[in-house]
Amino acid sequence: MENKKILFAEDDQMLASLLVYRLRKEGYQVNQIHDGKAVKEALEQGIPDAIVCDVMMPYFSGIELIDYVRNELKSDVPIILISAASNDENILSAFKMGANDFIPKPISPNELSIRLAKELSRVSV
Template identity: 35%
Template structure:
């Protein structure tokens, strides 16, 4: 699994990271919630292990951003010394999938990771949208061609998903922006930047799929003749 470990205690972070790496997981680390959000905008993770009491952005605040702003369903395991019933209920209320109190045994963390992995594998429908040589897995949020899988930042994933779901119809610029940023609409330059980078990635990885623009109608993704 590709795991994002978010922990402000360097000793705990190093110990957990080393253990999970030895167990065969790919682990990226962040020391606070803001750094975690940046990483989540840049790459796809299978699991987030999230400390609660952190500077800059707490674990619960980070989880709210993950669920409400990034719209990710990535499983979250909270790690924390806060062990009251109220703390646990708050963790689940903001989108946590499991809650492990400190101090904890590393094998117990591994068992909980395995349980989440089995549950996700068992419940994922693996719905895919096919267009040309591009195959996009809706539930797992990744794209691949016949030869390889390629990664996209979170916002580009959302644009691609919306365009593929609507294809061959057009999606207006306003509809795309309002779907991706319902509460915090960016300026037009930010949207154009994400769209430009998505087009570059598709051109690099998928020979026969392109996003076209029509003034007054918006954008659509189509199979090209290339």
């Protein structure tokens, strides 16, 4: 997964640091962002190879992000949502809006790595 660009949006600094460290160790180029407004700004600069985003973010939720990427940017970039609020309603709306995957918190770095690699392999086929 060398040189794959990942946009990682999570407002929990401790969790973000742990997961971003792991992804960088695996060779990903990770753009770590802490709020929804910065996510939108980053996407205006260019679309990454994949997006990992928390559902509940300041300014712009993960669900709104999916809508923005799919309907305004017209991109099918893989989007993986992560959330502590992993109730059926959030999960269903994420998939309806076009999320590729949904991982409930607490999240294992190994699980994120495997799911991300799976989504990226679908795209590069």
